Amino acid sequence: MDIRSNRRDADGQSVITANRLLDGITVWRAADGSWKERITESTPVSNTEVEGLLSSLQGKAQELGLVGIYGVQVQDSPDGRIVPVTSRERIRAFGPSVHPEFSPL
Amino acid sequence: MSTETMTRAEAAPAVLPVGRYGYDQVDRTFLRERIEQFRDQVNRRIAGDLTEEEFKPLRLMNGLYLQLHAYMLRVAVPYGTLGSKQVRALARIAREFDKGYGHFTTRQNIQFNWIKLEDTVAALEVLAEADMHAIQTSGNCIRNITSDEFAGAAKDELLDPRVHAEILRQWSTLHPEFTFLPRKFKFAISGSPHDRVVARFHDIGLIARPGPHGRPVFEVFVGGGLGRTPLVGVSLRDDLPEEDLLAYMEAILRVYNAHGRRDNIYKARIKILVQALGTDEFRRQVEEEFAAMDRARYRIEPALVEAIKARFGAPDFAPEGNAAAVLAEDRRRDVRFDAWVRTNTHEHKAPGYISLVVSLKPAGGIPGDATAEQLDLLADLADEFSFGELRVTHLQNVVLGHVRQDQLHTVWQRLSQAGLGTANVNFITDIVACPGLDYCALANARSIPIAQKLSSRFADLELQREIGDLRINISGCINACGHHHAAHLGILGVDKRGQEAFQITLGGSGEEDASIGQILGPAMAEDETVDAVARLIDLYLVRRENGERFLDTYRRVGTAAFKDVVYAPA
Numbered sequence: 001m002d003i004r005s006n007r008r009d010a011d012g013q014s015v016i017t018a019n020r021l022l023d024g025i026t027v028w029r030a031a032d033g034s035w036k037e038r039i040t041e042s043t044p045v046s047n048t049e050v051e052g053l054l055s056s057l058q059g060k061a062q063e064l065g066l067v068g069i070y071g072v073q074v075q076d077s078p079d080g081r082i083v084p085v086t087s088r089e090r091i092r093a094f095g096p097s098v099h100p101e102f103s104p105l
Numbered sequence: 106m107s108t109e110t111m112t113r114a115e116a117a118p119a120v121l122p123v124g125r126y127g128y129d130q131v132d133r134t135f136l137r138e139r140i141e142q143f144r145d146q147v148n149r150r151i152a153g154d155l156t157e158e159e160f161k162p163l164r165l166m167n168g169l170y171l172q173l174h175a176y177m178l179r180v181a182v183p184y185g186t187l188g189s190k191q192v193r194a195l196a197r198i199a200r201e202f203d204k205g206y207g208h209f210t211t212r213q214n215i216q217f218n219w220i221k222l223e224d225t226v227a228a229l230e231v232l233a234e235a236d237m238h239a240i241q242t243s244g245n246c247i248r249n250i251t252s253d254e255f256a257g258a259a260k261d262e263l264l265d266p267r268v269h270a271e272i273l274r275q276w277s278t279l280h281p282e283f284t285f286l287p288r289k290f291k292f293a294i295s296g297s298p299h300d301r302v303v304a305r306f307h308d309i310g311l312i313a314r315p316g317p318h319g320r321p322v323f324e325v326f327v328g329g330g331l332g333r334t335p336l337v338g339v340s341l342r343d344d345l346p347e348e349d350l351l352a353y354m355e356a357i358l359r360v361y362n363a364h365g366r367r368d369n370i371y372k373a374r375i376k377i378l379v380q381a382l383g384t385d386e387f388r389r390q391v392e393e394e395f396a397a398m399d400r401a402r403y404r405i406e407p408a409l410v411e412a413i414k415a416r417f418g419a420p421d422f423a424p425e426g427n428a429a430a431v432l433a434e435d436r437r438r439d440v441r442f443d444a445w446v447r448t449n450t451h452e453h454k455a456p457g458y459i460s461l462v463v464s465l466k467p468a469g470g471i472p473g474d475a476t477a478e479q480l481d482l483l484a485d486l487a488d489e490f491s492f493g494e495l496r497v498t499h500l501q502n503v504v505l506g507h508v509r510q511d512q513l514h515t516v517w518q519r520l521s522q523a524g525l526g527t528a529n530v531n532f533i534t535d536i537v538a539c540p541g542l543d544y545c546a547l548a549n550a551r552s553i554p555i556a557q558k559l560s561s562r563f564a565d566l567e568l569q570r571e572i573g574d575l576r577i578n579i580s581g582c583i584n585a586c587g588h589h590h591a592a593h594l595g596i597l598g599v600d601k602r603g604q605e606a607f608q609i610t611l612g613g614s615g616e617e618d619a620s621i622g623q624i625l626g627p628a629m630a631e632d633e634t635v636d637a638v639a640r641l642i643d644l645y646l647v648r649r650e651n652g653e654r655f656l657d658t659y660r661r662v663g664t665a666a667f668k669d670v671v672y673a674p675a
Contacts, residue, residue: 021151023221024175062153067171086603087550088542092173096543098471098553102174102204102219 013044014073015082016057017092018066026092026104027066029057035066037104039093040081044074121418124257124494124506125186126271128236136233139240143167144226151223168239169225172546178220178228179242182497184252184270184294185213189484189493194235196480202228207480209465209473209501211537211588212291213251214242218544240278245286247277247358251293253301254498258460258506260452264296264313264321268414269350272405275413276351283358287365288373290358291330296321298617303499305329305338305619306591308375309357320407321347327357327387328379331585335621336376339384341391347410349395352403356395360387420492420507425457431511432459442517444566445528450513451504459510463503463520464527464535468564469557472538473501482523490516499588500537502530532569533577533642534560537588541581541598542605548581550598550605551631555579558635563642572642575655578613591615593656594641595622596634607634611641611667612659625668640670 008014016029017039027035028042036042045053050071057069072089074082084090095103121127143163150160164170168179180195187195195215199207202224203217210216220228232238241248250270257265273292277283283290293302294311304310306329316322323345329338345353361375364382379387436443451460463483466472475483483503487495490512491505498504508516520526529535536559539545541552556579563569578592582599589595595610606628613622629637642655644667649658659667 019171019175022223024171026174062156067157087600087605088173088548088603091542091551095174096218097551098543098557099204 008047008050008071008073010047012047012073012075012085014047014050014071015039015042015044015084016050016053016069017042017072017089018061018064018069021062021065021067024067028093035064039074039084040105042082044082047073121416122188122236122494123418123420123492124267124496125183125188125417126274126413127416127418132236133233136236136238139167139238140226140229140233143229147222147226162244164222164225165243166240167225167229168242169220169222170243170546172218172544173542174544175218176220176222176225177544178217178225178239179210180215180217180232180237180239181242181249182213182215182237183274184250184256184267185254185496185498186252186256186267187495187497188235189487189495191235191237192480192484192487192495194231194237196477196484198228198231199475199477199480201231205477206474207477208471208540209475209497209503211499211501211539211586212249213497213499214249215497216540218540243289244284245288245290246284247280247286247290247292250274250277251291251302251307251499253295253297254462254496254502254504255301255451255460255506256296256496258451258453258455258458259297260454261299262297262454264315266294266296266311266313268410268417269311269313269321269323269347270294271413271417272351272410273354276354282355283362286358286362287367288370288375290361290375300616300619303588303591303615303619306331306335306588306615307338309354310338316344316346323347323350325353325357328376329619330374330376331588331590332374333371333583334374334376335585335590336380337619337621338376339379341384341388348404348406349400350405352398352400353391353395355403356391356398359394360390364390418492420455420494422455422458422507423509426511428457428510432513435511435514439514441528442514444570445517445526446513448528448532449530453507455507457510458507459513460504460506461508461513461516462498462530463505463525464529465502465525466529466535466560467524467527468534469561471553472536472556475503479523479525482519482525486516486519500535502535528566529569531574531576533563533572533575534569536560536577536579537592538579539581539586541579541587545581545586547584548598549583549600550581550607552579552581552587552596552598555596555598555607555631555634558631559638562635562639572646573654575642576614577638588615589613590621591619592622593654593659594638596638597628599628601628605631607631609634609637609641609671611664612656614656623664625664626672637671641667644670 031043077083295302296313310326312324325342326338496504538552538556542548579596580587580589608628610622
């Protein structure tokens with residue numbers, strides 16, 4: 001787990017993220033187990049479940065074509081979207097702030 | 106033909122590139138073989154025959170990082186000198202394999218932020234076609250040798266450092282003993298008494314000057330560096346003869362390799378070893394190693410230096426004519442051009458010529474970014490006006506080294522049409538910033554947006570002229586890639602419980618009067634930091650005495666008054 005993502009409240013929720021092996025693009029795990037470029041398509045799991053899910057997924061990283069699978073704590077924003085709690089993961093999710101045209105959203 | 110059977114003489118290039126070493130077929134064969142090795146490694150990684158853990162050191166050896174949003178490829182520009190063909194190759198990579206941009210760094214490298222793993226080999230092939238590569242731009246090895254952006258052109262230069270930079274490059278590339286050092290290792294070399302390479306903040310900084318019998322001698326600074334533990338390098342030798350350059354460098358590296366700490370990444374740089382041993386003991390150990398070496402094996406004979414020098418193309422300067430008078434008349438007729446000449450040019454040693462700095466810091470822009478179109482234009486201008494040669498600077502700008510004074514107005518007009526005519530070099534908006542949290546996996550905070558806000562806030566050119574020389578550097582984490590410690594006014598991004606915040610440092614300098622900026626106080630939010638910088642500038646304008654730069658006033662007045670305006674505004 002990336003140390004800066006290690007801010008996980010016991011009663012919070014997290015989404016699972018990784019980078020794609022072939023192009024390095026950030027992806028997020030959806031409810032059906034597919035991996036999406038938009039965090040808005042991901043599905044949070046409770047922080048009590050996230051470690052178990054991560055260890056099973058990390059063993060399949062090569063098969064999934066992914067690198068560096070880890071969990072990111074999220075919260076609901078006022079407009080109902082899920083948003084990572086840290087600046088780092090918000091930038092990872094929404095793209096470089098200095099080039100909005102590069103945002104995956 | 107293999108590298109074993111081809112001699113260097115057989116392979117010598119027919120046309121020499123101006124300002125840098127001409128590759129021959131041996132060099133090109135080596136690069137092709139290296140690319141084929143990496144192609145196989147990438148294929149094995151994609152097939153799953155290599156794990157990420159196994160592959161990571163292999164991709165890093167070829168300059169390929171995995172950052173926040175994608176892979177990033179870092180390309181070395183040895184001693185900062187580029188040919189127009191090379192710049193066009195960089196433009197092609199930006200266009201075909203990235204999102205249209207390249208980003209020049211503080212280490213005279215260029216980075217591409219959106220490279221796909223599956224395209225990396227093709228990108229390396231484009232580089233190799235232009236005699237470039239990404240080897241040793243990562244890892245615990247000797248990194249790109251940096252040099253003065255005005256090398257071979259500056260009027261104040263005593264000695265062109267690029268030939269010795271090239272000798273160091275050849276010595277250090279894939280050096281078997283120094284491929285796995287305790288940490289990365291950075292060299293800088295200059296031939297001017299004015300330190301334009303930040304020599305005192307490098308693992309080894311070399312300042313060359315003419316010595317006895319017309320051969321160079323070197324002052325050797327060791328153990329400088331920024332990052333978590335910023336330190337000014339100590340002068341180890343003032344008079345290192347040219348013939349012993351490689352032997353002495355090897356002796357330093359051996360002492361470091363043997364005793365540098367590998368148990369703690371934060372204490373692994375040579376600066377920590379030098380401090381731990383003390384300068385005298387470190388020097389004693391280096392001298393002991395130096396004395397025990399087979400010096401003859403390492404000796405750089407003048408004939409070798411001249412042979413390397415002969416592989417550099419030299420500009421064929423035209424007679425001065427009335428070039429200076431034409432420039433004076435152009436300046437008189439065009440006040441905007443005159444303002445740009447005052448800030449963005451540097452005196453040339455050849456009569457009738459001048460060096461110009463292309464600012465990559467337009468108002469509100471991203472420091473160091475150049476589009477593919479801008480790169481192509483720079484290559485065209487280099488071909489038309491500067492012997493096909495360009496340089497990149499540690500301050501994230503580009504230099505055309507040898508422009509005739511009577512052609513300067515034309516060059517400036519062409520630059521201005523492409524958004525490259527900003528007249529702000531060494532002013533408050535000539536900001537250095539690392540990629541920060543917008544791209545970098547190690548960063549704690551974004552550097553670019555605060556640079557853009559400051560650049561917009563102080564965009565008025567009259568105000569910038571009024572403020573005068575003021576260096577602002579911004580880093581997004583303690584690793585200090587933005588060299589904030591060496592800035593008159595430094596800004597460091599920190600992580601406050603997952604949120605970005607910024608600390609201000611004052612009083613740093615990377616030049617002959619090298620000093621480390623002092624932290625002013627607690628970190629603040631981004632907008633508060635921009636306001637605080639504005640108050641610092643106001644105080645400086647009120648308190649400065651005749652001819653004082655911001656740094657001079659700060660050093661005279663002291664920290665307390667500046668701290669007051671930041672943390673207790675009226």
